[in-house]
Amino acid sequence: MLINSIEYLNANVxxxxxxxxxxxxxxxxxxxxxxxxxxxxxxxxxxxxxxxHQTLGENALxxxxxxxxxSAHDRKQxxxxxxxxxxxxxxxxxxxxxxxxxxxxxxxxxxxxxxxxFTVLSSIxxxxxxxxxxxxxxxxxxxxxxxxxxxxxxxxILAPLLDCRLTKSEIRNLSRRxxxxxxxxxxxxxxxxxxxxxxxVTVEGLSRIERAESVLREFGFRQFRVRSHEDLARIEIxxxxxxxxxxxxxxxxxxxxxxxxxxxxxxxxxxxxxxGSLNSVLKRE
Numbered sequence: 001m002l003i004n005s006i007e008y009l010n011a012n013v014x015x016x017x018x019x020x021x022x023x024x025x026x027x028x029x030x031x032x033x034x035x036x037x038x039x040x041x042x043x044x045x046x047x048x049x050x051x052x053h054q055t056l057g058e059n060a061l062x063x064x065x066x067x068x069x070x071s072a073h074d075r076k077q078x079x080x081x082x083x084x085x086x087x088x089x090x091x092x093x094x095x096x097x098x099x100x101x102x103x104x105x106x107x108x109x110x111x112x113x114x115x116x117x118f119t120v121l122s123s124i125x126x127x128x129x130x131x132x133x134x135x136x137x138x139x140x141x142x143x144x145x146x147x148x149x150x151x152x153x154x155x156x157i158l159a160p161l162l163d164c165r166l167t168k169s170e171i172r173n174l175s176r177r178x179x180x181x182x183x184x185x186x187x188x189x190x191x192x193x194x195x196x197x198x199x200x201v202t203v204e205g206l207s208r209i210e211r212a213e214s215v216l217r218e219f220g221f222r223q224f225r226v227r228s229h230e231d232l233a234r235i236e237i238x239x240x241x242x243x244x245x246x247x248x249x250x251x252x253x254x255x256x257x258x259x260x261x262x263x264x265x266x267x268x269x270x271x272x273x274x275x276g277s278l279n280s281v282l283k284r285e
Contacts, residue, residue, distance in 0.1 A: 035060050038121060045135065
């Protein structure tokens with residue numbers, strides 16, 4: 001639930017330490033001559049792109065990678081934010097689906113995705129003379145399985161939010177303070193993250209997932225995932241919103257609409273939404 005500005009100003013939020021970290025972030029960015037920010041449009045990369053623009057102006061370039069794993073909804077949000085903040089922004093294409101190691105969807109899939117992204121960004125950086133490339137990893141990311149971090153280290157990609165020890169909640173608070181529309185944006189991830197490890201990711205399968213998630217968005221849900229288990233769509237909805245989905249009429253309508261996009265069976269996960277829930281299998285193993 002959104003809080004109004006008075007409630008926010010009166011909230012028991014320790015802003016000063018966050019502001020100190022933000023100033024450290026600004027100083028870190030100012031020390032660079034120019035930068036390319038890998039910008040997905042989510043809360044973290046949006047805050048980093050904004051901070052880079054604040055400190056480096058036209059010497060900061062936000063780049064959004066387009067591929068079948070990036071939804072049209074996310075692309076629209078990235079473009080809108082870039083326009084709102086007057087960012088210098090470009091879309092590029094990546095081709096991770098040309099890599100059979102990515103398509104195989106083993107637990108290191110994210111590594112191969114990031115290798116493709118950072119390869120393309122490194123090429124652009126070399127051609128344009130950018131001093132650095134950065135992405136939006138933060139302290140909370142250290143708690144989950146993120147093989148893409150390994151690719152970042154290998155390619156010399158900076159993680160300024162992580163360097164300044166900024167957490168997700170601090171990034172949201174600072175984004176809210178700066179008036180960024182992304183401050184309360186639901187957690188996002190590529191469409192391939194909806195497919196269990198070991199099941200190949202396909203363009204057709206991700207398109208079906210995207211259409212199913214568009215249905216949930218039409219019903220007004222904010223934080224959710226449609227996990228694709230072959231012909232079964234397992235819907236995860238954030239706990240505060242779960243009650244709405246459990247009503248007979250909504251459940252029936254969701255089932256019908258999601259079957260229409262190509263799933264044979266539809267189920268609602270009673271545990272609700274959990275970020276990176278498919279990684280739980282890895283933890284058990």
